[in-house]
Each structure stands twice: as structure tokens, then as C-alpha cells.
Amino acid sequence: MVQHEGLRAAQYLRMSTDVQDLSLGVQEQAIRQYAEQRGIHLVAKYEDEGRSGLTLKQRRGMQRLLRDVMGEGCPFELILVYDVSRWGRFKDTDESAYYEFHCRLNGVQVRYVNEPFSTEESPINALIKSFKRAMAAEYSRELGIKVRAGQDRAIDLGFHMGNLPAIGLRRMAVAKDPGRTRVLQTGERKAGPSEHIKWIPGPPSEVALVQRIFQLYGYTSMHMPDIVNLLNSEGIRSKDGQPFTETMVRHILDCESFIGNFVWSKRCEGNQRRRTETDPMFRRTIGTIEPIIDRETWDRVQTKRFWKKGVFRSKPQLLAHLRAALLENPSVTVKELPSLACGARTTFTKLFGSMEAAFRLAGRDYAAVHARRVQRQLRGWRVTRAIVHDLEALFTSHGIKWMRPRRQHLFVFANGTRVRIQLMWKLLHQGCAQWHLSKHVWSGPCDHFLIARMNQDETAQDFLLISRAVYRSSPPWSWEHLPQFVVQIHNAAELLSAVRSVIETDPAGPRS
Structure with a gap:
């Protein structure tokens, strides 16, 4: 008998759960x-409350x-379990067995206080311990089958489980008694087995x-x-x-619940591998949630999502597609390739x-591209100087x-407020013409930007007056939908009113 005293x-x-x-x-x-009977001194405690014993991943105490x-x-x-x-x-x-042997290898024994086998390391005890481990694993397997059957039954009846998307849906607890329902708040649980969860549309906003x-x-x-x-702007x-993050938006766009379908068990529990729809564990129920997105919009979004994912191609195939793009537009940019x-x-x-190596293999004429870029810059400088001259007058x-620093398209007004003039053109991007805001690293300070959205005939469609903070957080493409706090200006009177408002409400402050 192994001695434990002292x-x-x-x-x-x-x-596993708080109701166990x-x-x-x-x-x-x-x-x-057990420790008092054998004179063992308990000096530390590790616990995992509400944690499954199937894996080590979420068991912080055992880790x-x-x-x-x-x-x-x-x-x-000693470790007493x-x-x-x-x-x-x-x-x-x-x-x-590996985790137990890991402890023993470091000089720490593991003892189970409520098991029939003794503390002696003998073949019969090892056999019983292995049998008990197999029994514990089999219990979890059988319990998993029963739980899965209950989940499948609940899904078939139109009930739901799992995490909601970031916005748009809420959980409603439905009791067995007809007519008893209540909307659950974030973090609130159902009362017990007598209630099931349904997903419903969230607030109108x-x-x-x-x-x-x-x-x-x-x-x-x-x-x-x-x-x-x-x-976010x-x-x-x-x-x-x-x-909002890109992950949130991606989950919203991929969530079938918005068209009324509930998808369950899309990934394997162990390795998180994505299941195919032919997998018997994959479940989809149609029309169990009130839809808030029509089918046409959903199909349009999914078509675009699929197109964005792309397909695998070999090096010769990529070069062939790149050559075709260069033939159509010799100055095509990297952003336009997808x-x-x-x-x-x-x-x-x-x-x-590198992209340069790929372009050269595809036969790109860099001299012609450089000449086109220089021509575009010269046009921009010429148009900007004309706009600045008109604004001065x-x-x-x-x-x-006002005053203007030399060789800068910048106005400094009497109170110290600095407004920089910048152009925005429509360029080809993602297969269509979009507004492009070229964000430069300016050497001087600035408080606001007066952006002229230019037509191809070099006339200004309108002006946008935005603060430095909004400018920094704004995307470079797609300005059809203007963020909040952007002042849109259509004529000289509106421009004067906006500039005066900035001068009056924006006294000189910190610059960056």
C-alpha cells in the first residue's frame, strides 16, 4: 500500500453544467x-465549473x-480527483491516460478518491482504470446521441438554438402552455426544459x-x-x-435566417471542419423564421459573394487572364484585377x-503606364489650380x-482653420465606375477637406466638406452613399455658408 501521510x-x-x-x-x-483520513494536506485547488470533459481546450483549471x-x-x-x-x-x-502519465512523469501522482481500484500500480488496477475511462467516453457518446436526437426533434418542430447574428433577430421563449411567450434579452436564458427558443425579427431599426x-x-x-x-462613420x-467589423457583416450576409431558414451544425465540433450539405449531421429547416430579406435580394448577394471567393487557377491560366485584362486596359491597376x-x-x-513580375510576364508596357499616370497627375494639378483660383476670387x-501657403492647395482662414482642396474622380473599380478618394500622406496640418467630385469634362459635379476625422475613417471607394457629417454643396451660396460655419464653429485647435 502506498503511504500518503504528510x-x-x-x-x-x-x-459540466450548473444543474448537475x-x-x-x-x-x-x-x-x-479522503485527505483527512490519510493525513494528506490540501494546498491547492483547481476547478472547471460548467465545462465539458470531452476536450482540454476550454478547461482553464486543468490547463x-x-x-x-x-x-x-x-x-x-498528489492530485486528488x-x-x-x-x-x-x-x-x-x-x-x-496521457495527461495522467504527464503528471506522473513530473513526479506528481493522480489518485481517484471514489473509485474501487487501489492506489497500487498493478496490471489489474491498470485494466480497471482503462475500463472506467472507456465507460466515461461511452457515456458521453451515448449522451451525445440522445442530445442530438432531442436537438433534431426541436429543430423539426421549428425551434432554434445557437448564436444570433450581430443584429436583426431576437430570441423568444415559448412555453409548453399555449400562448405563453416572452422575448429574452442578451444573456438571459430560458426558464427550463418546459420552454423552447424561437427566433423572431428584432426591433424595426x-x-x-x-x-x-x-x-x-x-x-x-x-x-x-x-x-x-x-x-462606423x-x-x-x-x-x-x-x-461593426468585416466579420460581423460577413456573418449577416451569409445568415440564411434572414430569409426564413435555420441552418444547424455546419461545422464539426472537434476540428471545426465545415460540413457538406450531404452530411447527415447537417440540418436545414425551411421557413421556420419570419423572413426579413426577400429571395431576390438574397440570391443577388450570394451570387456576388460566390464571385468574390474566386476559383483556383494555375500560373499559365492566371497569366492568360492577366494578358487579356491588359489588352482591354493597358493601365489596369492591382485593385481592379479581382x-x-x-x-x-x-x-x-x-x-x-511580386505584382511587377507578374505584369512583366504578361507583357505590360510600364513606360506607357507611367506616361498615362503622369498625364493624369498633370490634369489633376491643372484642374485643382483652376478651382483654387476660382475659390480665391x-x-x-x-x-x-484667407491666406495660402506657397505651392499648396490649402486655405488658412483668419481664425487659423485650415481647409485643403482635393479632387475626386470616377475610376473603374470592381467592374464599374466608382468615386475614388486618393488619400495622400500630407506634410502639413489640416482641419477640413473640401473635396470636388469631378465630371469627365473637368467640371465639378458638387463639393463635399468633411472633417479630418471623417476623412481618415472614410473608404477610398464608393462615395455614392455619403456618410453622416459630410456637407454636400451644390452652388456658391452653399459653399460660402459652409465655409463661414466652419470658421465660426471651429476655432484653431490641435493639428496633425
């Missing part, structure tokens, strides 16, 4: 009684225990926002980064008060080393005092 021990406690009969208190009481066992100066020689199932219900029983996101993506040239920048937040089905920058860089004739 040894220091750590206790490890785990339970074998609570942490029951386990701790049994371990403490910390294993790290402490490996560390220098481990303060205990209630039974084999509390150590883990790993599907692979070798995994459970969120429904309208979801519809707007689908409209912007499906019926305009905007893409996810543009939509994210637009929403307008101060719009998710239902949790968080700013819209022409040529591939993304990362694809060409990975296969050819306009401000002077209406008594607005």
Missing part, C-alpha cells in the same frame, strides 16, 4: 474526507494544473439596418470594407454596442513573387479673409 495534494474539481447532481461541493467534500505540474518547485506531490469521469470523458481514452446592408452589398458596387466604414453599433476575374494581389505575389469678393 504529502501535499491539489484537488481537481469539474462539472455531482456538484463541485459534493466532489470537494469527498476529496477533503493551469498541468502547467503548474511542469513548473519548477511544484507545491504538491473524485473519479475517472471528472478527470475527463475524452473520446480517445489514450488522451486521458435593426431590421431596417439589415435590409440596408443587403441592399448596399447587392445593388451597389460597395463591398464589406466599404459597408463597415460607412456604418455614421456611429451605428451592433445590439451589444460594438462597432473585378476582372484575374485574381487578387496575394495570389499573384504567392505564385510570381469667391472668398475675396465676399469678405472672407
Whole structure:
């Protein structure tokens, strides 16, 4: 018999749910009684409350225990666990044995206080322990089958589970008694087994926002980064008060719940591999949620999403597509390649080393491209100088005092406010003409930007007056849908009014 008296021990406690009969208190009481009977001193406690024993990934307590066992100066020689199932219900029983052997290899023994086998390391005890590990794994497997059957039944009856998208939907608890329903708030759970969860449309403002996101993506040239920048520049937040990200928008655009369908178990639990729709574990129920997006809009969005994902092509195929694009437009830019089905920058860089190498192999004439770029710059400078000259005359004739630093398209008004003049042209991007805002790294400070949106005949369609902060957070493409806090100006009177307002309300402040 192994002697334990005087040894220091750590206790490890785990339970899967907060309604489990074998609570942490029951386990701790049994371990403490075992230790007192054998003169063992409990010096540390590790616990995983509400954590499954199938994997180690979410069990912070056991992870910390294993790290402490490996560390220098481990303060205990024993680990006391209630039974084999509390150590883990790993599907692979070798995994459970591995963690125990890992502790023993570092001089720490693992003892199960409520198991029939003794503490002696003998073949019969090893056999019983292996059998108990297999029983723990089989219990989880059978329980998983029963839980899955219950989930499938609930889904077939029109109930739902899982995480909601960032906006647009809410959870409603439906009781077994007819007519008893209540909307659950974030973090609120259903009362118990007598209630089921249904998904319903959220507040009208969120429904309208979801519809707007689908409209912007499906019926305009905007893409996810543009939509994210637009929403955040307008101060719009998710239902949790968080700013929007591309991941949020992507999940919204891919969520079938907005057209009334519920999709469940799209990924495997262990390796998170995406299941195919032919997998028997993949489930889709049609028409169990009130739709807020029409089918035509959904199909349009999914077509665009599929087109954006692209397909795999070999190096010769990529070069052939790139040559065809160069024949159509010799000065095509890297940003335009995905819209022409040529591939993304990362694809060409990975296969050819750089975009320049790919363009040269495809036969690009860099001299002609450079000449075209210089011609475009010269046109921009000429048009900007003409606009600045007209603004000088306009401000002077209406008594607005100003000065301009030499060789800069910048107005400095009497109160110190600085307004820079910039042009915005429509260029080919993602297969269509879009407004492009060229963001330069300016050497001097600036408070506001007066942006002229130019027609191809070199006349200004209108002007936009935006602050430095809005300028920095704005996307470079797709300005058809103007963010909030952007002043749109159509004539000289509106321009004078906007400039005077800026001068009066924006005293000289910090510059950057």
C-alpha cells in the first residue's frame, strides 16, 4: 500500500453544467474526507465549473494544473480527483491516460478518491482504470446521441438554438402552455426544459439596418470594407454596442435566417471542419423564421459573394487572364484585377513573387503606364489650380479673409482653420465606375477637406466638406452613399455658408 501521510495534494474539481447532481461541493467534500483520513494536506485547488470533459481546450483549471505540474518547485506531490469521469470523458481514452502519465512523469501522482481500484500500480488496477475511462467516453457518446436526437426533434418542430447574428433577430421563449411567450434579452436564458427558443425579427431599426446592408452589398458596387466604414462613420453599433467589423457583416450576409431558414451544425465540433450539405449531421429547416430579406435580394448577394471567393487557377491560366485584362486596359491597376476575374494581389505575389513580375510576364508596357499616370497627375494639378483660383476670387469678393501657403492647395482662414482642396474622380473599380478618394500622406496640418467630385469634362459635379476625422475613417471607394457629417454643396451660396460655419464653429485647435 502506498503511504500518503504528510504529502501535499491539489484537488481537481469539474462539472459540466450548473444543474448537475455531482456538484463541485459534493466532489470537494469527498476529496477533503479522503485527505483527512490519510493525513494528506490540501494546498491547492483547481476547478472547471460548467465545462465539458470531452476536450482540454476550454478547461482553464486543468490547463493551469498541468502547467503548474511542469513548473519548477511544484507545491504538491498528489492530485486528488473524485473519479475517472471528472478527470475527463475524452473520446480517445489514450488522451486521458496521457495527461495522467504527464503528471506522473513530473513526479506528481493522480489518485481517484471514489473509485474501487487501489492506489497500487498493478496490471489489474491498470485494466480497471482503462475500463472506467472507456465507460466515461461511452457515456458521453451515448449522451451525445440522445442530445442530438432531442436537438433534431426541436429543430423539426421549428425551434432554434445557437448564436444570433450581430443584429436583426431576437430570441423568444415559448412555453409548453399555449400562448405563453416572452422575448429574452442578451444573456438571459430560458426558464427550463418546459420552454423552447424561437427566433423572431428584432426591433424595426435593426431590421431596417439589415435590409440596408443587403441592399448596399447587392445593388451597389460597395463591398464589406466599404459597408463597415460607412456604418462606423455614421456611429451605428451592433445590439451589444460594438462597432461593426468585416466579420460581423460577413456573418449577416451569409445568415440564411434572414430569409426564413435555420441552418444547424455546419461545422464539426472537434476540428471545426465545415460540413457538406450531404452530411447527415447537417440540418436545414425551411421557413421556420419570419423572413426579413426577400429571395431576390438574397440570391443577388450570394451570387456576388460566390464571385468574390474566386476559383483556383494555375500560373499559365492566371497569366492568360492577366494578358487579356491588359489588352482591354493597358493601365489596369492591382485593385481592379479581382473585378476582372484575374485574381487578387496575394495570389499573384504567392505564385510570381511580386505584382511587377507578374505584369512583366504578361507583357505590360510600364513606360506607357507611367506616361498615362503622369498625364493624369498633370490634369489633376491643372484642374485643382483652376478651382483654387476660382475659390480665391469667391472668398475675396465676399469678405472672407484667407491666406495660402506657397505651392499648396490649402486655405488658412483668419481664425487659423485650415481647409485643403482635393479632387475626386470616377475610376473603374470592381467592374464599374466608382468615386475614388486618393488619400495622400500630407506634410502639413489640416482641419477640413473640401473635396470636388469631378465630371469627365473637368467640371465639378458638387463639393463635399468633411472633417479630418471623417476623412481618415472614410473608404477610398464608393462615395455614392455619403456618410453622416459630410456637407454636400451644390452652388456658391452653399459653399460660402459652409465655409463661414466652419470658421465660426471651429476655432484653431490641435493639428496633425
